[in-house]
Amino acid sequence: xxxxxxxxxxxxxxxxxxxxxxxxxxxxxxxxxxxxxxxxxxxxxxxxxxxxxxxxxxxxxxxxxxxxxxxxxxxxxxxxxxxxxxxxxxxxxxxxxxxxxxxxxxxxxxxxxxxxxxxxxxxxxxxxxxxxxxxxxxxxxxxxxxxxxxxxxxxxxxxxxxxxxxxxxxxxxxxxxxxxxxxxxxxxxxxxxxxxxxxxxxxxxxxxxxxxxxxxxxxxxxxxxxxxxxxxxxxxxxxxxxxxxxxxxxxxxxxxxxxxxxxxxxxxxxxxxxxxxxxxxxxxxxxxxxxxxxxxxxxxxxxxxxxxxxxxxxxxxxxxxxxxxxxxxxxxxxxxxxxxxxxxxxxxxxxxxxxxxxxxxxxxxxxxxxxxxxxxxxxxxxxxxxxxxxxxxxxxxxxxxxxxxxxxxxxxxxxxxxxxxxxxxxxxxxxxxxxxxxxxxxxxxxxxxxxxxxxxxxxxxxxxxxxxxxxxxxxxxxxxxxxxxxxxxxxxxxxxxxxx
Amino acid sequence: xxxxxxxxxxxxxxxxxxxxxxxxxxxxxxxxxxxxxxxxxxxxxxxxxxxxxxxxxxxxxxxxxxxxxxxxxxxxxxxxxxxxxxxxxxxxx
Ligand code: SF4
Numbered sequence: 001x002x003x004x005x006x007x008x009x010x011x012x013x014x015x016x017x018x019x020x021x022x023x024x025x026x027x028x029x030x031x032x033x034x035x036x037x038x039x040x041x042x043x044x045x046x047x048x049x050x051x052x053x054x055x056x057x058x059x060x061x062x063x064x065x066x067x068x069x070x071x072x073x074x075x076x077x078x079x080x081x082x083x084x085x086x087x088x089x090x091x092x093x094x095x096x097x098x099x100x101x102x103x104x105x106x107x108x109x110x111x112x113x114x115x116x117x118x119x120x121x122x123x124x125x126x127x128x129x130x131x132x133x134x135x136x137x138x139x140x141x142x143x144x145x146x147x148x149x150x151x152x153x154x155x156x157x158x159x160x161x162x163x164x165x166x167x168x169x170x171x172x173x174x175x176x177x178x179x180x181x182x183x184x185x186x187x188x189x190x191x192x193x194x195x196x197x198x199x200x201x202x203x204x205x206x207x208x209x210x211x212x213x214x215x216x217x218x219x220x221x222x223x224x225x226x227x228x229x230x231x232x233x234x235x236x237x238x239x240x241x242x243x244x245x246x247x248x249x250x251x252x253x254x255x256x257x258x259x260x261x262x263x264x265x266x267x268x269x270x271x272x273x274x275x276x277x278x279x280x281x282x283x284x285x286x287x288x289x290x291x292x293x294x295x296x297x298x299x300x301x302x303x304x305x306x307x308x309x310x311x312x313x314x315x316x317x318x319x320x321x322x323x324x325x326x327x328x329x330x331x332x333x334x335x336x337x338x339x340x341x342x343x344x345x346x347x348x349x350x351x352x353x354x355x356x357x358x359x360x361x362x363x364x365x366x367x368x369x370x371x372x373x374x375x376x377x378x379x380x381x382x383x384x385x386x387x388x389x390x391x392x393x394x395x396x397x398x399x400x401x402x403x404x405x406x407x408x409x410x411x412x413x414x415x416x417x418x419x420x421x422x423x424x425x426x427x428x429x430x431x432x433x434x435x436x437x438x439x440x441x442x443x444x445x446x447x448x449x450x451x452x453x454x455x456x457x458x459x460x461x462x463x464x465x466x467x468x469x470x471x472x473x474x475x476x477x478x479x480x481x482x483x484x485x486x487x488x489x490x491x492x493x494x495x496x497x498x499x500x
Numbered sequence: 501x502x503x504x505x506x507x508x509x510x511x512x513x514x515x516x517x518x519x520x521x522x523x524x525x526x527x528x529x530x531x532x533x534x535x536x537x538x539x540x541x542x543x544x545x546x547x548x549x550x551x552x553x554x555x556x557x558x559x560x561x562x563x564x565x566x567x568x569x570x571x572x573x574x575x576x577x578x579x580x581x582x583x584x585x586x587x588x589x590x591x592x593x
Contacts, residue, residue: 274560274587416544441554444563446547466547 014241022241023283026273027055029241032255035066036247041075043264047245050269052082056242060087062255063247067093073102080106089113089157092138100138100145109153110142111183116159121171125156148179155181159188160201160209160232169212172232176220184213184232186322188256188307207324228298229323230305239282239306243273253282256307257316261361277439278361281317282306290406291319292329314358317403334405340366343401344394345410349374352387353394353435356402362439366395372429383427388461389418392451395435400469411470416446421463431455440464445471504588505557510580514573517552531574539573559583 014022014029022029031051033044048059059079066072067090079086087109103110112135114124128136148154156175160168168184175182186206201209210227217223217233225233238254243261245251250260251272261276273279281288285303293299304320312321314336319326321333337357344351349371357365368391371377376387393415404411427433433453440448445468452462505513515529524539535541541549550561557580561567570576 270587271558271560441547441551443547443550443561446544448547448551466544 014237019237019241022055025055026270026279026283028243028269028273029056030058030060030238031056032060032062032238032242032244034063034245034247035061035069035072035075036063037065037068037070039063039069039247041069041071043249044075045078047264047269048079048082048084050264052084054270054273056084058085058087060089062089062244065091065093067091067095067099073099076103076106076108080108085109087111090138092135095134095138095141097141097144100141100147103142104145104147104149104152107151109155110147111155111157111181112139112142113157116187117161117163119163119167121158121164121167122174148181153181155183157183157185159185160206161187162201165201165205165209168209169216172213173216173220176217182232186230186305186308188311203322203324203327206322226298228302229320230308236303236305239279239285239303243269243279245269253279253316254307256305257282257310258307259310259316259360276361277442278316285317288317288403288406289319290315290317291333292326293319293323294406296325298325316359334402337367338402340394340398340401343405343410344397345401345412346394346397351394352376352391353398356398357434359399359402364395364399364437366398366435366437368433368435370427370429370431370433377429381429383429383431385423385461388423388453389415389421389451389463389465391433391435391453392437392449392463392465393467395437395451396447396449396465396467396469399437404471413467413469415465416468417466419464419466421461423461425455425458425460427453427455427460433460445469504585505581507577507581510557510584511577513556514553514577514580517549517556518573521548521552529573531572531577533573534571535573535576553580557584559587 018029021027028051031048033047035044048056051059061072061076066088069075076086076088086106088103089111091113100110112125114121114135118124124135125139126136128140142154146152158164158168158171164171172182172184187201206229207227210232213232214225214227217225223233230236239257242254243251244254245264249263249265251262251264251269252258252260257278259278261278262272264272267275286300289299289303293302293304296302304323304326306316308322309318309320310316312318312335313333315334318335319329319333321330326333336359337355340353340356341351343356344353352371353366353368355367357367370383372381376384376390378384397413400413401410433455436452436454438450440450442448447467447469449465449467450462451465453460511531515526518524518529518539519526522539522541522545528539533539553559554561559580561583566579566582570579
């Protein structure tokens with residue numbers, strides 16, 4: 001067997017030229033869509049059509065159990081009629097012999113998901129009557145139908161955990177021998193798991209396991225790949241060429257970066273992709289990611305798992321905290337919420353804002369406690385009205401300063417004007433205030449922001465500011481991905497060994 | 501699918517944006533007029549103009565080479581015509 005016969009996620013192969021073109025035109029090469037049992041098939045169909053118009057040629061059908069949707073097979077055949085490839089992620093529900101034959105006839109890649117947090121991986125797949133629902137029956141139906149075949153990839157997805165860690169190398173080897181495609185993914189941190197979450201498998205253990213798997217492939221099939229997060233044998237390119245649409249119509253960068261950039265029920269997919277700053281940041285990752293990843297020799301081929309970074313730090317552009325190469329540099333990976341001293345040029349007592357809480361799609365939240373005294377506090381202890389536009393401007397500076405952390409020095413910024421400010425009520429020393437910012441528009445280094453300052457649920461002031469913020473992004477030293485990148489289920493690429 | 505506006509409609513709507521946002525008399529809004537030198541806008545007005553045009557035409561305007569080369573009102577009409585067609589067809593860039 002030659003190395004090229006392996007199906008290590010090499011089915012959907014995109015070269016770097018088409019990836020670059022897709023990034024430039026804010027298009028798609030792949031779509032991940034969540035199909036829930038009650039999902040509106042017309043909406044799904046419409047989204048797939050829009051994705052096709054944007055250049056997508058692969059659709060990954062995901063969800064709790066997409067096979068539970070009554071019209072899922074009709075959907076599959078319609079997607080295939082658009083000459084798009086389909087990958088189905090399933091726990092095996094309803095996988096009769098007839099369904100398996102239908103999927104093979106449509107060249108659908110089927111990825112069977114093993115239960116996470118449970119040992120006995122091979123048993124889960126092959127021994128009926130256990131705790132694994134219909135998985136063994138589904139596996140048998142698929143094999144009886146002719147899977148795996150050249151036109152019918154059969155994959156098995158496993159979340160690496162403490163329970164299955166020891167058996168992963170032998171299971172991987174067995175999958176290879178059976179011509180099944182392994183999808184070993186690193187554990188996903190819970191949302192809002194910042195600082196407190198510990199991976200069930202430590203970074204160095206993940207590294208040694210990936211090294212064993214890579215060595216297994218090298219010795220068994222001559223397939224060379226370099227261990228790097230987040231998928232064994234592949235590098236993730238989701239955030240450059242794909243997006244994820246939830247069952248309720250929200251569009252997100254991927255299943256890991258769960259920040260909505262808008263809804264397909266309100267705007268077209270083309271508009272959402274075109275307008276999203278988060279997607280643009282992720283697509284320009286070589287210029288935007290912060291922290292130790294930037295110094296890594298793999299940076300450019302790899303940008304770590306954006307989902308893990310977001311879940312653990314609250315920042316979708318942070319370095320991947322679970323990568324073993326970053327194990328000794330955790331202190332350099334900043335988490336949200338974070339203090340803004342050093343992020344904004346203002347010093348106390350002029351600086352009023354204190355904490356950058358979160359960053360979303362064209363929005364951010366900043367907090368402060370009204371000080372006891374200072375230039376903005378009246379003799380009565382009340383915060384002067386003139387302070388509110390200043391607070392909004394400082395919050396905007398904190399947001400821009402945090403995003404520019406990768407670059408030396410603080411970015412310069414000026415408040416150019418304020419508009420439509422309205423006030424309702426007053427804040428006193430000791431009150432905790434929340435500033436919600438929304439970027440109405442950005443043009444070059446100029447921006448218009450809407451700001452709202454609240455105490456509890458009461459909005460004390462709201463209005464618009466016009467700012468000029470320096471954008472210190474540098475293009476020097478930018479490293480680009482390797483010549484060819486491919487997509488596993490529409491979304492990942494095999495990492496390559498360094499050439500020099 | 502949004503309707504693609506005709507050249508006449510683009511000109512009328514652009515002129516209305518300039519008249520409403522910057523209080524420029526309609527009779528001065530001629531294609532050959534230079535936006536900065538003749539109509540009196542400055543770089544600080546640019547972002548307001550962009551916001552107003554984006555809203556009025558439901559388009560996204562990014563700072564790129566094409567925008568930087570706009571000098572006259574006629575250039576601006578042509579740019580908006582092109583961008584609305586591209587963005588509706590999803591062929592931007
Ligand atoms: S340090 Fe970052 S770029 Fe390097 S391998 Fe790890 S995740 Fe990838």
